[in-house]
Amino acid sequence: MAAEAGSRRQRLRRATLQEIHTAARSLLVEQGSAAVTINAVARQVGMSGPALYHYYAGHDALVGAVTADFFHELATAMEHARDAHAAAPVGERILAVCRAMRAWARTHPAEFGWIFASPIASPNRQPDSDRHQAGQRFEHVLLDLTVELWRTRPFPVPEPADLPESLREQLVAYSAGIDGRLPPGAAHVFLSCWTRLYGLLCMEVLHQLDFAYSDLEPVFEECLRDLADVLDL
Amino acid sequence: MAAEAGSRRQRLRRATLQEIHTAARSLLVEQGSAAVTINAVARQVGMSGPALYHYYAGHDALVGAVTADFFHELATAMEHARDAHAAAPVGERILAVCRAMRAWARTHPAEFGWIFASPIASPNRQPDSDRHQAGQRFEHVLLDLTVELWRTRPFPVPEPADLPESLREQLVAYSAGIDGRLPPGAAHVFLSCWTRLYGLLCMEVLHQLDFAYSDLEPVFEECLRDLADVLDL
DNA sequence: AGACTGGCTTAGAGGCGATAAGGAACCATA
DNA sequence: TATGGTTCCTTATCGCCTCTAAGCCAGTCT
Numbered sequence: 128m129a130a131e132a133g134s135r136r137q138r139l140r141r142a143t144l145q146e147i148h149t150a151a152r153s154l155l156v157e158q159g160s161a162a163v164t165i166n167a168v169a170r171q172v173g174m175s176g177p178a179l180y181h182y183y184a185g186h187d188a189l190v191g192a193v194t195a196d197f198f199h200e201l202a203t204a205m206e207h208a209r210d211a212h213a214a215a216p217v218g219e220r221i222l223a224v225c226r227a228m229r230a231w232a233r234t235h236p237a238e239f240g241w242i243f244a245s246p247i248a249s250p251n252r253q254p255d256s257d258r259h260q261a262g263q264r265f266e267h268v269l270l271d272l273t274v275e276l277w278r279t280r281p282f283p284v285p286e287p288a289d290l291p292e293s294l295r296e297q298l299v300a301y302s303a304g305i306d307g308r309l310p311p312g313a314a315h316v317f318l319s320c321w322t323r324l325y326g327l328l329c330m331e332v333l334h335q336l337d338f339a340y341s342d343l344e345p346v347f348e349e350c351l352r353d354l355a356d357v358l359d360l
Numbered sequence: 361m362a363a364e365a366g367s368r369r370q371r372l373r374r375a376t377l378q379e380i381h382t383a384a385r386s387l388l389v390e391q392g393s394a395a396v397t398i399n400a401v402a403r404q405v406g407m408s409g410p411a412l413y414h415y416y417a418g419h420d421a422l423v424g425a426v427t428a429d430f431f432h433e434l435a436t437a438m439e440h441a442r443d444a445h446a447a448a449p450v451g452e453r454i455l456a457v458c459r460a461m462r463a464w465a466r467t468h469p470a471e472f473g474w475i476f477a478s479p480i481a482s483p484n485r486q487p488d489s490d491r492h493q494a495g496q497r498f499e500h501v502l503l504d505l506t507v508e509l510w511r512t513r514p515f516p517v518p519e520p521a522d523l524p525e526s527l528r529e530q531l532v533a534y535s536a537g538i539d540g541r542l543p544p545g546a547a548h549v550f551l552s553c554w555t556r557l558y559g560l561l562c563m564e565v566l567h568q569l570d571f572a573y574s575d576l577e578p579v580f581e582e583c584l585r586d587l588a589d590v591l592d593l
Numbered sequence: 594a595g596a597c598t599g600g601c602t603t604a605g606a607g608g609c610g611a612t613a614a615g616g617a618a619c620c621a622t623a
Numbered sequence: 624t625a626t627g628g629t630t631c632c633t634t635a636t637c638g639c640c641t642c643t644a645a646g647c648c649a650g651t652c653t
Contacts, residue, residue: 164640178601186641243566244477266571294578301572318572325568326559333476335558339534339551345527398610411632419610
């Protein structure tokens with residue numbers, strides 16, 4: 128809560144940054160991602176044009192900062208769902224977090240779509256950016272729960288020998304990247320679940336399933352049942 | 361092959377349209393989707409600016425036409441894979457078509473990403489557009505094969521009574537939309553498979569899995585094994 | 594008091610989508 | 624063959640965009 132630290136100038140600057148983010152978000156929600164321009168945001172904040180360059184290096188930087196905000200908010204929503212069921216078994220917490228993820232996506236469709244539809248265009252994303260760190264925080268909510276599940280109630284995993292070699296190598300690398308908290312086989316199960324879950328949400332938000340479904344809630348619940356099956360919940 | 365029909369003017373117009381599409385595509389591939397602007401395309405074609413408005417009503421129309429091209433090319437690639445295995449059992453044809461889909465996506469990443477990353481932003485897409493029809497053609501390749509599989513070698517489907525009511529209603533509507541060629545239960549299996557397959561490809565192309573995988577080929581093959589399992593191939 | 598810094602302004606270059614107005618080639622028909 | 628309509632293309636222009644440059648002004652530091 129020591130949010131008001133720093134000199135007067137720093138406090139003012141933080142307030143302005145906050146205002147910029149709010150303006151950008153309202154433009155996104157009300158008029159779509161194309162409306163989030165430097166000029167429009169500045170206009171909404173009350174300063175004119177180039178002043179925004181004192182806060183962000185350019186349009187891309189602003190977009191990245193706002194995206195990081197969204198990732199943090201989504202991660203927070205998921206963490207809240209997790210902590211609201213702190214006493215429940217890990218499996219229930221995982222399901223609650225998944226539902227919270229979709230709930231946030233449904234209540235904030237513009238923001239959720241923005242997260243990967245808007246900035247995906249850019250090819251090489253530097254790994255030290257705010258956006259990247261925020262994305263990692265988001266990803267780690269479910270990863271951490273899966274680690275806990277793995278430690279307390281291990282789920283069935285494929286024999287590493289049954290996996291094709293190229294896949295095994297990638298899984299070993301990923302396992303090392305998360306400090307070995309999941310062995311390659313368990314990492315494979317986790318990534319499969321993640322891919323199905325996130326992929327389904329991705330397609331829902333990008334309206335790739337509108338040709339068949341008008342409400343994906345039961346589809347999502349069925350997906351969760353599949354995951355519960357795989358994770359032996 | 362009667363591609364040269366029509367008056368001289370019509371032929372010239374078709375040639376120019378072709379040239380416009382090629383220019384737009386090369387801009388997309390070489391410089392990214394943001395580079396596909398009316399002015400840049402016109403410049404590349406050799407005419408200047410507003411001349412393009414004699415061919416397309418605006419930027420959106422051009423984007424839509426190019427997208428339709430991509431859908432047609434992808435659908436053609438899948439149909440070729442299907443017809444190359446015309447003698448094989450349906451199951452093998454389905455797998456061949458899925459692999460052809462990913463192969464096209466891998467050899468044309470910019471185009472495949474463009475298909476749903478670029479034009480998804482637009483909210484209401486009129487259902488009679490070229491783009492929409494081309495997308496339908498693409499979707500129908502696998503749908504038709506699934507229908508054939510269902511007729512010749514029906515796969516296990518859930519009891520309709522086991523499905524939640526809201527899902528059942530949507531499936532009934534979708535089944536009617538495809539002229540009942542698949543009953544709701546079979547449609548559900550088909551849509552599940554489609555969602556997993558297309559969702560995986562979507563995430564691969566949008567680089568949502570780069571944090572874990574560098575080469576998704578074995579992951580895709582495992583997904584295909586799952587589908588073969590579900591479809592009882 | 595003076596110098597520095599940060600926050601802001603306007604001016605402007607260059608590119609974008611889109612419209613308007615007009616010239617030139619083509620084509621059909623009286 | 625002359626005339627008029629259609630088609631293709633041009634330049635000019637508007638308003639918006641990103642981003643840079645130059646400069647003003649008020650707090651802040653020494």
